[in-house]
Amino acid sequence: MRYWLMKSEPSDCSIDDLAALPGQTVAWYGVRNYQARNFMRDQMRAGDSVLFYHSNCKEPGIAGIAKVSSTAYPDATQFDRNSKYFDPKATPEQPRWFNVDVRLERKIPLISINALRRHPELARMRTLQRGNRLSITPLDPAEWNFILKNLANP
């Protein structure tokens, strides 16, 4: 079982948007970065734990706890001409992009990026590194445990 941090722009899908969806589950479509795709396609399994992170917004930070609820399957938006995620080079026979489903476990009081930066235990998190842009990053179990124990208590 692995641990992940997944970024979502609240203007696109916020934690409250996720909570309002049927089954509180969302297809994590629209990832168009090969490294992030490979994480989903090759390493994610149902039951993996996820930190749901709000990015590119007024208060960036961890907004909830979630779980991966499916293995990866072809991202439907790559075939949709009307989608901004349409990829003319992708075909159903040779899909390029994949997504998993993510289900909300619980919303938590926002752990801001500043709060995360305050803890030396988390200094190695990819999301906190300068210039990091990956929207999906693995977490060390120790980082997950630290955050859950110290920062995400109900």
Next chain:
DNA sequence: GCCAACGTTGGC
């Protein structure tokens, strides 16, 4: 809305 950092593209 600025801009540094990074990924991708495409000419050569």
Next chain:
DNA sequence: GCCAACGTTGGC
């Protein structure tokens, strides 16, 4: 296969 130009990300 190099690398300059370009587009995107995302914190500030």
